[in-house]
Amino acid sequence: MQEERLKLPILSEEQVIMEAVAEHPVVIVCGETGSGKTTQVPQFLYEAGYSSDDSIIGVTEPRRVAAVAMSQRVAKEMNLSQRVVSYQIRYEGNVTEETRIKFMTDGVLLKEIQRDFLLSQYKVVIIDEAHERSVYTDILIGLLSRIVSLRAKRLLPLKLIIMSATLRVEDFTQNQRLFATPPPVIKVESRQFPVTVHFNKRTPLEDYSGECFRKVCKVHRLLPAGGILVFLTGQAEVHTLCRRLRRAFPHARPRPPENEDQKDSVEETQKFKKSRARARKAQAATLPQISLDSYSVLPAGEGDEDREAEMDDEEALGSDLDLDLADDGADGGEQPDASLPLHVLPLYSLLAPEKQAQVFQPPPEGTRLCVVATNVAETSLTIPGIKYVVDCGKVKKRHYDRVTGVSSFRITWVSQASADQRAGRAGRTEPGHCYRLYSSAVFSDFEQFPPPEITRRPVEDLILQMKALNIEKVVNFPFPTTPSVEALVAAEELLISLGALQAPQKAERAKQLQRSRLSCPITALGRTMATFPVAPRYAKMLALSRQHGCLPYAITIVAAMTVRELFAELDRPAASDDELTMLKARRARVAHMKRTWAGQGTSRSLGDLMVLLGAVGACEYSGCSPQFCETNGLRLKAMLEIRRLRGQLTTAVNSVCPEAGLFVDPKMQPPSESQVTYLRQIVTAGLGDHLARRVQSEDLLDDKWRNAYKTPLLDDPVFIHPSSVLFKELPDFVVYQEIVETSKLYMKGVSAVEAQWIPALLPSYCQFDKPLEEPPPSYCPEKGRVLCHRASVFYRVGWPLPAVQVDFPEGLDCYKHFARFLLEGQVFPTLAPHRGCLLSSPTTMLKTWARLQPRTEILLRALVAERADCRDALLAAWRKNPKYLLAEYCAWLPQAMHANIEKAWPPTSDL
DNA sequence: GAGCACTGC
Numbered sequence A: 001m002q003e004e005r006l007k008l009p010i011l012s013e014e015q016v017i018m019e020a021v022a023e024h025p026v027v028i029v030c031g032e033t034g035s036g037k038t039t040q041v042p043q044f045l046y047e048a049g050y051s052s053d054d055s056i057i058g059v060t061e062p063r064r065v066a067a068v069a070m071s072q073r074v075a076k077e078m079n080l081s082q083r084v085v086s087y088q089i090r091y092e093g094n095v096t097e098e099t100r101i102k103f104m105t106d107g108v109l110l111k112e113i114q115r116d117f118l119l120s121q122y123k124v125v126i127i128d129e130a131h132e133r134s135v136y137t138d139i140l141i142g143l144l145s146r147i148v149s150l151r152a153k154r155l156l157p158l159k160l161i162i163m164s165a166t167l168r169v170e171d172f173t174q175n176q177r178l179f180a181t182p183p184p185v186i187k188v189e190s191r192q193f194p195v196t197v198h199f200n201k202r203t204p205l206e207d208y209s210g211e212c213f214r215k216v217c218k219v220h221r222l223l224p225a226g227g228i229l230v231f232l233t234g235q236a237e238v239h240t241l242c243r244r245l246r247r248a249f250p251h252a253r254p255r256p257p258e259n260e261d262q263k264d265s266v267e268e269t270q271k272f273k274k275s276r277a278r279a280r281k282a283q284a285a286t287l288p289q290i291s292l293d294s295y296s297v298l299p300a301g302e303g304d305e306d307r308e309a310e311m312d313d314e315e316a317l318g319s320d321l322d323l324d325l326a327d328d329g330a331d332g333g334e335q336p337d338a339s340l341p342l343h344v345l346p347l348y349s350l351l352a353p354e355k356q357a358q359v360f361q362p363p364p365e366g367t368r369l370c371v372v373a374t375n376v377a378e379t380s381l382t383i384p385g386i387k388y389v390v391d392c393g394k395v396k397k398r399h400y401d402r403v404t405g406v407s408s409f410r411i412t413w414v415s416q417a418s419a420d421q422r423a424g425r426a427g428r429t430e431p432g433h434c435y436r437l438y439s440s441a442v443f444s445d446f447e448q449f450p451p452p453e454i455t456r457r458p459v460e461d462l463i464l465q466m467k468a469l470n471i472e473k474v475v476n477f478p479f480p481t482t483p484s485v486e487a488l489v490a491a492e493e494l495l496i497s498l499g500a501l502q503a504p505q506k507a508e509r510a511k512q513l514q515r516s517r518l519s520c521p522i523t524a525l526g527r528t529m530a531t532f533p534v535a536p537r538y539a540k541m542l543a544l545s546r547q548h549g550c551l552p553y554a555i556t557i558v559a560a561m562t563v564r565e566l567f568a569e570l571d572r573p574a575a576s577d578d579e580l581t582m583l584k585a586r587r588a589r590v591a592h593m594k595r596t597w598a599g600q601g602t603s604r605s606l607g608d609l610m611v612l613l614g615a616v617g618a619c620e621y622s623g624c625s626p627q628f629c630e631t632n633g634l635r636l637k638a639m640l641e642i643r644r645l646r647g648q649l650t651t652a653v654n655s656v657c658p659e660a661g662l663f664v665d666p667k668m669q670p671p672s673e674s675q676v677t678y679l680r681q682i683v684t685a686g687l688g689d690h691l692a693r694r695v696q697s698e699d700l701l702d703d704k705w706r707n708a709y710k711t712p713l714l715d716d717p718v719f720i721h722p723s724s725v726l727f728k729e730l731p732d733f734v735v736y737q738e739i740v741e742t743s744k745l746y747m748k749g750v751s752a753v754e755a756q757w758i759p760a761l762l763p764s765y766c767q768f769d770k771p772l773e774e775p776p777p778s779y780c781p782e783k784g785r786v787l788c789h790r791a792s793v794f795y796r797v798g799w800p801l802p803a804v805q806v807d808f809p810e811g812l813d814c815y816k817h818f819a820r821f822l823l824e825g826q827v828f829p830t831l832a833p834h835r836g837c838l839l840s841s842p843t844t845m846l847k848t849w850a851r852l853q854p855r856t857e858i859l860l861r862a863l864v865a866e867r868a869d870c871r872d873a874l875l876a877a878w879r880k881n882p883k884y885l886l887a888e889y890c891a892w893l894p895q896a897m898h899a900n901i902e903k904a905w906p907p908t909s910d911l
Numbered sequence B: 001g002a003g004c005a006c007t008g009c
Helices: A002-006 A009-023 A037-047 A064-078 A106-115 A135-153 A208-222 A235-248 A258-271 A273-290 A304-317 A353-360 A416-424 A440-444 A460-468 A485-497 A506-511 A513-517 A524-530 A536-544 A551-562 A577-598 A601-605 A608-621 A626-631 A636-656 A673-686 A757-761 A812-823 A829-837 A842-846 A848-852 A854-865 A871-880 A886-890 A895-903
Strands: A026-031 A056-061 A085-088 A101-105 A122-127 A159-164 A185-188 A195-199 A227-231 A342-347 A368-373 A386-391 A394-400 A407-413 A432-436 A691-694 A718-720 A733-741 A745-753 A766-768 A778-780 A785-794 A800-807
Touching (some): A009 A037, A009 A185, A037 A056, A037 A122, A037 A159, A056 A106, A064 A085, A064 A101, A101 A106, A122 A135, A135 A159, A208 A227, A208 A235, A208 A368, A208 A386, A235 A368, A342 A353, A386 A416, A460 A485, A460 A524, A460 A536, A485 A536, A536 A551, A536 A673, A551 A608, A551 A636, A601 A608, A601 A673, A608 A636, A608 A673, A608 A745, A673 A745, A757 A766, A757 A785, A778 A812, A785 A812, A812 A854, A854 A886
Parallel strands (some): A056 A122, A085 A101, A195 A432, A227 A368, A227 A386, A342 A368, A407 A733, A718 A745
Antiparallel strands (some): A691 A733, A778 A785, A785 A800
């Protein structure tokens, strides 16, 4: 091990790095995979004494596995115990008093900043893999730039080291707001084996899967031993290619029958016609950029012929390993056959862990390993023994519409950096080759780097975290790359309507809306919500769930909504008739179980969220056995994650609200009928901006509105997803977890809402009419407020909503009603006995001619002067002045009673 | 009547 370490190129840079760290508060270290920076830099710092005096060297990683693995590796290299070199991730850690080097995920450090803004335990913080630009990394760098200067002022300097695998660091160095003086950048060589890159001469306009198939066949038939790694974009593609390859190179049967191959190809073409049509559409949009005919954009001298010639030179370097020359369809048959069986394995993130693990095993004796993977293999997982990479050049990414929040999945070209990262996977153990299924001209049109995540997704969760750190003006925060203003505004608006931020005052609203919008302070509710490590909409649900014993259920639902893909993928193409029968049976079983878990009546109205609750409840009841998951189509990994998240949320709720005394009950009973109703309301309150209404009189509309819903922000019809238990139910109002655009706009995670709940639970989205006279306003002794009935309409879309009882709106009329109830003795019962002696009827307060009577006028004025339109305000006024309102009240009663009233004033013992 | 890449608290 020590020998291995000595080979690392970074060791010759130790002095340069340590001098830079000594002289500068912030240092950037750039070195590709294989430079050893992650394992070595912490050791340099340790040896230089940066963890003396009980302080710690912190290292953040963007993934949990990396944090755990790195801590173990560094402990071993340094011959130190894991008590000294430790890790901390979301659910677990082995940090002790002795810990000096602490590896953690970036989110963990962000939480620590919430507890101790100055991070006083640390003398150095290393942000690893900063080039990946994950949202937490970006926010950490922004925060740390401030923490570094605060610590310098206190003469307790903190060192920040940003480590990046690429040289794309201008966002850090050229950003004056982030670092006033640009930090020094130290480059470290890497010790990778060379990878020869081969471009296709032509770029297939569609069917890159077929192109992958042909390329793998050729590599396998023509080239020496060594694993093959193929990059595709999704699960379905991965499975299809695996199947084709297995048929082409069956184990123990080396010769692939050519016609079989053809037939398969036709079959697949049929089957995936739809998805190809979509892919074609996506490609058509980008076609102008990649057209091989538009050479006019190239510099002079790089015309058609030159390019071909240049390519040929390039390819000549690849010598016998170059496969492009055989691109004329004469593959297979006449080529020399290696007769080597191909060991084909799929790999993607949602694949069961035991199946993922197969790619790390050596392939069976006498076979060649071929892994067909999605992007997981680009950064998250490293497969040993790969010598050949086949890269389709595409990636599937989630795309959010900034205005509507609708997400869709799009297949686009990767960036140059990603393509290089993929190529690098061929050079981990020996020199390798990368076959790119696109031309070098197309490659040169790729974006240089993928855009930072923070610019591609909603940011309400980040904004809430920042507000909890008392960063009010988020636009002024030194983001390495700032999110769009629309995204920031949308986040603040959502947080305001959830009650997590204070709404700007009405006066301000008129004047300087934009400015005040982006600097709203956090509310007490917002602080509570920020302690729950889930999306703000879900945090709101938790904050509401103390009532009626709903917490354990709300926690479970929120945990299940947070963990992705509860149900296993059963739609994959079957490899055999047996598998097909099995898949069909399992799909039927899952559909049946979903209906069972949804139940009947109000329970069914909770919809897909009831299914989540039922599934988790049943699974936990079974002890979360792999068998239970298997037969019911649940992903064991998802269920275990939900269990851990329930534990974490339970702890979080208990610490906000110790009297709840919650625990995770594996034998949780189903919620009662009334609890389900409360849960439905809790869910409605959290998902208020995700409300949809069944279209009215749809028979009059275009056919495209059949079974459709309307939402406030979308003009197009949206639909309940066919996998939803409410698919055929079509309730008048629903809330949904998300809308995904595929062939249509589909709502997923759907729950039914009663119309009368909307104005009561989502008042901030409703525009209310004047208070109704019938039923008349009343006084609520519990709230100490005047209530009334009001009709309303839902914002933007103007959906009419039924009149419901709400607080009487602020204004003169509210004082009048309150005065009346006060005189009637409803507010303070000790005043009730005087009622018969009043000189005027209390309802006089409400009459339009009330001003004719001085006693109504003076009472009203006195109430308005202290803003006393409810009991609490009145009590507050009496705390300041116990004689408050005495004279005004006495004006309503005969002189003879005044002395006794004065003795018993104020008429309450609640002060 | 369907088809979603990848991650962190």
